[in-house]
Amino acid sequence: MLPLSNANLPSLQDQRKDVAVPNYDRAALRAGIVHFGVGGFHRAHQAMYLDRLMNEGKALDWAICGVGVMPADERMRQVLTAQDGLYTLVVKSPDGALDARVIGSIVEYLYAPDDPEAVIEKMASPEIRIVSLTVTEGGYNFHAVTGEFMADNPDVQHDLTLGNQPKTTFGLITEAIERRRQRQITPFTIMSCDNIQGNGEVARRSFVAYARLRDPGLASYVAEHVEFPNSMVDRITPMTTDEDRDQVRATFGLEDGWPVVCEPFTQWVLEDSFGTGRPPFEDVGVQVVPDVEPYELMKLRLLNASHQGLCYFGWLAGYRLVHDVAQDPLFAKFLLAYMEREATPTLAAVPGVDLREYQHQLIDRFSNSQVRDTVARLCAESSDRIPKWLLPVIRHNLDTGGDIVLSTAIVASWARYDEGVDEQGQPIEVVDRLREPLMAAAKKQQDEPLAFIANREVFGDLVDSERFVSAYTSVLAGLHHKGARATLEDLVSGIG
Numbered sequence: 247m248l249p250l251s252n253a254n255l256p257s258l259q260d261q262r263k264d265v266a267v268p269n270y271d272r273a274a275l276r277a278g279i280v281h282f283g284v285g286g287f288h289r290a291h292q293a294m295y296l297d298r299l300m301n302e303g304k305a306l307d308w309a310i311c312g313v314g315v316m317p318a319d320e321r322m323r324q325v326l327t328a329q330d331g332l333y334t335l336v337v338k339s340p341d342g343a344l345d346a347r348v349i350g351s352i353v354e355y356l357y358a359p360d361d362p363e364a365v366i367e368k369m370a371s372p373e374i375r376i377v378s379l380t381v382t383e384g385g386y387n388f389h390a391v392t393g394e395f396m397a398d399n400p401d402v403q404h405d406l407t408l409g410n411q412p413k414t415t416f417g418l419i420t421e422a423i424e425r426r427r428q429r430q431i432t433p434f435t436i437m438s439c440d441n442i443q444g445n446g447e448v449a450r451r452s453f454v455a456y457a458r459l460r461d462p463g464l465a466s467y468v469a470e471h472v473e474f475p476n477s478m479v480d481r482i483t484p485m486t487t488d489e490d491r492d493q494v495r496a497t498f499g500l501e502d503g504w505p506v507v508c509e510p511f512t513q514w515v516l517e518d519s520f521g522t523g524r525p526p527f528e529d530v531g532v533q534v535v536p537d538v539e540p541y542e543l544m545k546l547r548l549l550n551a552s553h554q555g556l557c558y559f560g561w562l563a564g565y566r567l568v569h570d571v572a573q574d575p576l577f578a579k580f581l582l583a584y585m586e587r588e589a590t591p592t593l594a595a596v597p598g599v600d601l602r603e604y605q606h607q608l609i610d611r612f613s614n615s616q617v618r619d620t621v622a623r624l625c626a627e628s629s630d631r632i633p634k635w636l637l638p639v640i641r642h643n644l645d646t647g648g649d650i651v652l653s654t655a656i657v658a659s660w661a662r663y664d665e666g667v668d669e670q671g672q673p674i675e676v677v678d679r680l681r682e683p684l685m686a687a688a689k690k691q692q693d694e695p696l697a698f699i700a701n702r703e704v705f706g707d708l709v710d711s712e713r714f715v716s717a718y719t720s721v722l723a724g725l726h727h728k729g730a731r732a733t734l735e736d737l738v739s740g741i742g
Contacts, residue, residue, distance in 0.1 A: 247495065247499055247500070247501050248261070248262075248499060248500055248501065249329070249500075249501040250329040250330075250332045250333065250334070250348065250500060250501065250502050251328075251329060251330050251332065252272060252273075252330040252332070255267050255268065255272075255332075255348070258348065258500070261499070262498060262499060262500075264346065264498065265334070265346045265347070265348060265498050265500065266346070266347040266348065267347075267348045267350075268297065268300065268301065268348065268349075268350035269301050270300045270301060270303065270306065270350070272330075272350050272353065274306055275300070275306055275307075275309040275350075275351075275353050276306065276307040276309060276353075276373060277309045277310065277311040277353055277354060277368075277373065277374065278305075278307050278308040278309065278373060278374060278375050278376065278525075279296075279308055279309070279310045279311070279374070279375070279376045279377070279378055280310075280311045280312075280313055280365075280368055280369050280374050280376075280377045280378070280434075281293075281310050281311070281312050281313065281377075281378045281379070281380070282313045282315060282377070282378070282379050282380070282381055282415050282419075283315075283379060283380040283381045283382070283385070284312035284313070284314065284319070284322055284326070284352070284355065284380075285322075285380060286483045286484070286485060286486060286506045286508075287380055287439075287479075287481065287483045288380045288439070289333060289335065289349065289352075289506045290335060290481050290483040290506050290508040290512075291439070291479055291481050291483070291512065291514065292310075292378060292380075292439055292479075292514075293310055293349055293351045293352055294335055294347075294349055294351075294512070295514065295527060295530050295531070295532060296308060296309070296310065296351040296525060297347075297349045297350060297351040298530040298531075299525055299526065299527070299529060299530050300350065300351060302529065302530070304525070304526055304529065305525035305526065307373075308375075308376075308524075308525040309351055309352070309353040310351055310352045310353065310354075311352075311353065311354040311355070311356065311368055311374075312326065312331075312352055312354070312355040312356070313355075313356050313357075313358055313365055313368075313418075314355070314356070314357045314358060314359075315358045315359070315381075315413070315414070315415055315418070317359070319357060320357060320359075321504075322355070322504065323355050323356075323357040324503075325503035325504040326352060326355045326504070327355055328503065329502070329503065331350070331352035331353050331354065331355065332348055332349065332350055332352075333348070333349055333352075333502060333504060333505055333506060334346055334347070334348055334349075334494050334498070334500055334502045334505040334506070335347050335348075335349050335505070335506050335507075335508065336490070336493070336494060336505060336506070336507045336508075337507075337508055337509070337510050338507055338508070338509065338510075338614070338616035338617050339510050339614075339616060340610075340613070340614045340615065340616060342616055344493075344497060345510075346494070346497075346498050346500075348500075356368060358412075358413065358418060359413065362411045362412055362413065362418060363411070365418050365422075366412070366418055366421050366422045366425065367422075367425075368422075369418070369419065369422035369426075369434065370422045370425040370426055370429070370431070372426075372431050372432075374434055375434050375435065375520075375522035375523055375524075376434055376435045376436075376437050376520070376522070376524065377419055377422075377434050377435070377436050377437070378436075378437040378438075378439055379415070379436070379437070379438045379439060379440060379449065380439045380440055381415055381440060382440060382627065382630065383440060383441060383442055383627070383630035383631060383634055384627060384630040384679055385415065385440070386438075386440075386442065386448050386449060386452045387399055387402065387414075387416070387452060387456075388448065388451065388452055389703070390629065390630070390633040390634070390703065390704055391633065391702065391703060391704070391705075391706040393451070394455075395451065395452055395455030395456065397455070397459055399414075401413060401414045402414060402416065402417075402456065402459075404417075405417030406459055406460055416452065416453060416456040417456075419436065419453065420453065420456055420457050420460065420464070420468070422434075423457075423464070423467075423468060423472065424461075424464055427464070427467055432471075432521060432522050433467075433468075433471050433472045433521065433522075434472075434521075434522055435472070435473040435474070435475065435519075435520045435521050435522060435524070436449055436450075436453065436472060436473070436474050437474075437475055437477065437520075438474070438476075438477065439477055439479045440479075441479070441545075441546060441550055441631075441634075441635070442546075442634055443539075443542055443543060443546055443634060443638070444476055444539070444542070445476055445477060445542070446474040446475050446476035446477065446517065446519070446538075447474065447476065449474050450469070450472075450474040453468055453472070453474075454468050454469045471521070472521065473519050473520055473521040474519075475516060475517040475518070475519040475520060476516075476517045476519075476538040476539070476542065477514065477515060477516045477517065477538060477542075478513070478514070478515040478516075478538050478541040478542040478544075478545050479513070479514050480511070480512065480513040480514070480545055480549065481508050481509060481511060481512040481513070482508065482509045482511070482611060482612075482614075482617060482619055483506065483507070483508045483509075484507060484508075484617055484618060484619040484620060484623060485620070485623055486504055486505060486506060486507065487618075490505055490507050491503070491504075491505060507617065507618075508617070509611055509614055509617050511607075511611055512531075513533070513545075514527070514531075514532045514533065515532075515533040515535055515538050515541040515542070516532055516533065516534050516535070516538070517534075517535065517536070517537070517538045518534045518535070518536065535597075540593070540594050540595065540596040540597065541596060541599075543592070543593055543594075544593055544596050544599065544601065544604065546634065546635045547589040547592060547593065547635065547636075547638070547639050548585050548589050548590070548593075548601075548604065548605060548608060549608055550631065550635040551584075551589060551635040551636045551639060551653070551656070552581045552584065552585060552589075552608060552612075553568075553612075553624045554624065554628070554631060554632060554635065554636055554656055554660070555580065555581050555584055555652075555656045556568065556571045556572065556577055556581060556612065556621075556624070557571075557621050557624035557625045558625060558656070558659035558660050558662065558663040559571075559577070559580075559656075559659045559730045559733075559734055560577065560621050561621050561622070561625060561663060561668065561674070562659065562662060562663060562668055562669055562725070562729070562730035563669075563729075563730040563731045563734075564668075564669075564670075565621055566620065566621050566622070567615075567618055567619070567620060567621065568612055568617075568619040568620065568621055568624065569612065569613050569614055569615040569617065569618070569619070571612070571621065572609055572612035572613040573613050573615075576731070576734055576735065576738060577734070578609050578613075579738050580652065580734055580737060580738055581608075581609065581612075582605060582606070582609065583652055583738065583741050584652040584653060584656070585605045585608070586602070586605065587649050587652065587741065588639055588643060588648065588649050588650065588651075588652050588653045589639050589653070590605070591642075591643070591646075591648050592638070592639050592642040592643065592648075622675075622677075625663060625676075625677070626677040626678065627677065627678055627679065628660055628664075628678055629678050629679060629680040629684060629704055630678075630679065632656075632657065632660060632704075633704055633705075636653055636656055636657065637657075637705070637706075637708070639653050640653050640654060640657070640708065640714065641708075644711055644713060644714060650713065650714060650717055651717050651721075651737065651740070652737060652741075654714060654717040654718050654721065655717070655721040655733075655737055657699070657718060658718050658721035658722040658725060659721075659725065659730065661688055661691060661698040661699070661722060662688070662722065662725040662726070662730075663676070664676055664678075664684050664685050664687075664688035664698065665685070665688045665689055665691070666685050666688070666689070669729050669730065680703075680704070683701065684698070684701070684704075687700070687701060691722065692726060695718075695719045695722055695723070696709055696715065696719070699715075699718060721733060721737070724736060
């Protein structure tokens with residue numbers, strides 16, 4: 247059994263022909279990117295694309311220095327440090343084939359709570375030209391309805407207090423920008439890779455708003471001189487399990503503390519807007535384009551919103567793995583109907599994409615039994631996801647007279663899920679930053695059907711729409727009296 251490390255790479259290359267390893271000299275790599283949020287998705291996506299470039303002898307000065315900010319990131323620091331930044335990426339095809347590659351593009355990992363100064367100085371150095379982010383939808387600290395930066399966040403207030411060492415992403419990155427400004431070093435590009443419409447613009451608003459709270463002059467500098475490219479990212483990457491670790495050990499003879507598993511499909515559409523250069527991503531399949539919006543809306547409203555369409559109904563119907571839900575003809579018909587009838591009419595044409603073909607491809611991807619993505623993962627952090635992925639579909643169709651029944655049904659299934667008890671009376675572990683108020687409202691809705699959607703912090707003024715309320719209460723009543731499957735059958739039969 248070979249533990250992953252630089253020292254063991256030659257042995258791995260000699261002994262395991264079924265595992266691809268870096269063909270470049272990792273000692274020659276230099277970090278050009280600092281990345282916040284080194285999780286499974288980043289390692290299956292951005293870090294993988296960079297590894298591809300490096301294997302072609304390119305981008306050797308664009309290696310990644312990972313940064314952890316949250317307490318949970320301490321474990322990632324331990325694993326990656328022990329493994330010299332190496333990890334195994336296992337691509338799982340629907341036919342059961344496994345493709346394993348050791349990724350070598352991460353060369354350093356810093357844990358900000360232990361040494362924020364080291365993180366700031368790393369970014370302040372001229373070698374760093376991109377700071378990238380996968381900090382989840384909630385990591386940008388903006389209000390789900392108003393879009394305003396939430397200045398009253400206690401961690402933000404901590405960082406704005408003179409003399410305190412920063413502990414937020416905003417505090418750390420903005421301090422590094424200020425030091426570069428003082429040293430007359432061109433600012434790095436901030437590149438969001440999160441599932442948010444206009445993620446670059448969202449990042450721009452959040453960072454400028456934070457900088458303004460600190461110093462209006464600095465805010466003007468950030469707004470004028472820092473580039474924030476938009477991007478669309480896509481690859482289904484479930485959380486790593488002990489079963490995945492065991493499989494890597496048994497199949498490939500590797501001792502890897504945190505491998506990553508993912509589907510074969512991968513896509514990255516990136517706006518070409520960088521102030522200090524970038525790797526030649528287009529050489530390894532990234533679509534570098536002038537306008538990302540058509541692609542990102544396609545993905546958010548078809549793929550991401552459909553994930554929400556299957557997860558709450560799926561959990562209530564007794565499913566725990568995504569592929570089992572997607573392989574159920576009733577669920578597949580419901581999801582396709584949502585995409586065709588309600589989501590697609592909100593989209594403009596997407597260059598080079600047949601949207602009908604894309605919809606059916608999504609069902610095939612969701613149905614990949616080898617990936618073993620969990621329904622629980624998709625149900626988590628819904629208050630960050632639903633307002634950004636699904637509610638825009640409902641609002642668009644309310645404004646234009648389009649259909650809203652199926653998208654509204656997804657909202658109702660979320661409300662029923664957040665009651666915290668399934669149809670067999672078993673507890674549901676709701677994972678959400680707004681868990682307490684949402685669950686409290688959901689538990690009232692048997693007697694007060696509008697209690698959940700009355701939360702204007704999440705739903706805005708949708709509760710004032712008679713058409714939305716009528717569709718919502720009808721589905722919610724069905725979920726309470728008939729259950730998830732029977733409610734779905736009624737919805738599907740109603741569309742022919």
